[in-house]
Amino acid sequence: MQSGEARFAWFSLLPALLFFAIFVGFPVVYSFILSFSDWNMTSSTADWVGMANYTSLLGDEEFLRSLLQTTLFTIAITACILVFSLAAALLLDLKLRYIQVYRTILYFPAVTSMVAIGIVWVWMLDPEYGLINQLLRIVVIEGPLWLADPKMALPALVITAAWRNVGYFATIFLAGLQAIDLTYYEAARMDGAGAWDCFRRITLPLLRPTILFVVVMSVILSFQVFALVYVMTGGGPAGSTSVIVFYLYQQAFTYFRMGYASAVGYVLFVIVFVLTLVQFKLFGKQADA
């Protein structure tokens, strides 16, 4: 039976794996090879430079800075998502009238293009005319300069990203919540458990695969954050919002250093891959059981 299972497994995986080999494998291998070259995009030839791209990355201050900023961004946004999306999902799971309307509204930002969000949020964050500072002025606080302040620009992007992603991940949590078998709660209730006990003893443990999914996704997506920076700050002011993929994009398409850019991409890959493995180790085990 075990071998029949394996046969079915591979049979069912084969088309997808074949597909992967062509449409993912080839580009990955190709660009990986490029990362050992000095291809400049505009010429038809490239020289093999060995590890040179990787070794110069280690001494590249701008790269290291973008790495640090990406890490900060990822930690902040993932924390926001864990707290706010889960809270939102619990609220959206209530049997309230019009709950459908709230679910839809909170999902709005996820279906809106980054270009649109960029235009709107640059205005929202405008120190003079922006809605946020206008509202702060009502409570007599002069708001920060947001995107014009090197210290506040990254937090401003986190706020924008949170606004965009909380509803998105709340939808995942909601689906996760609704997949939990209600008989568990019934049984707990019989034993006299309260709401908080139920949340801690049933919801959280059974939500583990979903939490793992959300955290892994959030980390992968945040480490690759690009559009937000591309449309809102261009990496400024004073490089304070330059993130890895934005740095990579600039190396490729402003400085025409495709080989170097590819190396940046693979360093990023290794970082995210290791982080994901760690997350699977940390809270994957029980979920996989």
Place this chain on the structure above:
Amino acid sequence: MKRPGMLRTRTGDDHSRLMLLVLQAILVAAAVITLLPYVWMVSSSFKSNADIISASIRLIPAHPILDNYVTALTREPVLRAILNSVVMAGGETLAVVLTSIFTAYPFARLHFRGRDTVFMLVLGAMMIPSQVTMIPTFMLMKWLGWIDTYQGLIVPRAVTPLGIFLMRQFLLTLPRELEEAALIDGCGRLRILLQICLPHLGPAAATLAIFTFTASWNEFFWPLIVVQSQEMQTIQMLIAALKQAEAADWGVIMAIITLSVFPTLLIYLVLQRYFVKGVAMSGIKG
């Protein structure tokens, strides 16, 4: 067990009226925060350029005009671009949902050698920034003759690590007991997947469909690289190009963005029904 004047949550908690009011208030606040930027966006789409940029913020336009929509629909190929986006996002969604179910099942349920390695490899593909693989993928399109075609837009994204991952996580939350009985009865894995698991995958499939459609709808760089002709342009390409026009026409851009939001919302609304119904059927019976 239900006490009068209390709200019973789906999971059986009772809440008092006060608690209920507080929860409602939080939801309303969240909705307002979410909606404010849209109010500005939609109201701008009814304003002239001169009115958009003004020192005082008016959420309700003083002189509402329809000109922006007229210009958007007559001057710019908005409808064609939306159609292209619908085809791209719809095709991709269909493909991703189907491929994800079949690919995720072995990762979630079966034991075979190399399972975890292969799974990590698949997942790993998601961690390489697309900006790096974009050019070789495009070369592949050229060899296949798929430049400027719907295949070119859809096929390279027809199997996604995200979809496989999501499906696997959902399959893991399904109780194994469901399948074990069938296994004992001698059912094959394929039949188990199709007859026993599939019906429960409603919420997961709906969720994945919503996500895939949304992501594809908002995808911008891949279409930019694949599309060569005006007729194949997607709505996001149109918006991005217009945004950069030197004589930026903000009203028209806002009108097009407003129009562009609706198809995805529609998909969300339609699939939400399945999503909730699927959940309702899979076990709410007390």
Place this chain on the structure above:
Amino acid sequence: MSRRNNELSTGSIPRRALITAAATGLAVAGLPWRAPAQTGKHTVTIWSHFAGTNYEILKRYVAAFNEATPDVEIKTTSFGPSEILPKYLAAVAAGAAPDIFHAPGYVPPDFARNKLIIPLDDLVKLDPSTLKNFDPITIYDGQRFGVPVNAGLGAMCYNLDLFEKSGLDPSKLPETWDDLIAAAGKMTKAAENQWGLALGNQPGFGTAQTYWSFMVAAGGDLVTPDGKASAFNSEQGLETLSFLADAVNKEKISPRKAYTDVQSWNEWGTNKIGSILLYPVFTANILATKVRTASAPPPKKAQRGAHFAGNYWTISSSSKNKEAAAKFCQWWVQPSISGRWAGESGAIPNSQAAIDDPGFKAFLAKNPLGQAFIDTIPFARPFPGIVGLPGMIQIVSEMVQAAVLGGETPKTTLAKAATRVDQELKRAQKA
């Protein structure tokens, strides 16, 4: 478990989903999967970075050309100016480049050196009065690689309402940097968000233009005469950077804000901005705000100066229709076409003959802001036509924003940027 009882009733969900899916599939299959290929005549593709109104006008011109030239059919596609570069480079890598690439002003030298585009001297004959300002960018190694579509340059626009309200004489517009600072100071009321001067500082081409525009007036240079190293870490370079930074930080005549130049223009309608450095395509929007506005060449420092920008038709090396593509370029540079185009699109014509053309003169007569741009041409200088220009522009623009908003002194920022440019030029120009 109680769930098993429900299994039968759930069967309908996937089926319904499948029906929807099948319907979608059919709809997809019914659509044309490929645009049918044109046969019979030479089809020439153009990728333009014009969008919106100007792209609409361009399409009309292309239609007119197609009408007039039976053996050539031009097809155009529009991509945004910042994305057309990745788009084109990916296409070149895969061997799918368009015949004509509408090049932004900073790419011809790099593209020419790497032979992505071809020399046009034998294919297109420019009007003899074509503005000489284009030469540094379009001529590489003695050959011309780009046909100017039109020029663009920055002139100052002043808010006459604010001039009067602040007790300034609207008939005496600022002549020098000091005049500008003084006038802007009078117009500024920070508490009311009213500012005398607004300039772009967001990283990118626009901000580098602004810096270079003032730098020309200061009498400085970006690179050494041989084009191999930076030259802006100089007295003039510092003067320029300090001017931009001090306007925000010291004189406080400009808002402390992250601006693209277009954003700074967009606030004109608030009637709370005293002056801006404007490009001609935007004049129509400025006139539409109904704010009383006057334009003038940028104020002088050591001399008069401004940045001269342009965009170009270039022909890809891989094009199979080079001659047909050249026909379009040749058609375009006729003064009657170029002049009318500039008038309709709000640009500066590419040649003196086009400036003198009735098509453009009619535009000038209608647009009271236009003449200042023409007056600025004689002392407007383009960026140096060097390999590595895109990188240098990026670094310079980042420098400006760092000095304005970053909290470092202009001096340190300038020195850092100069080092980076030196490294970048050395790398880019390496054989």
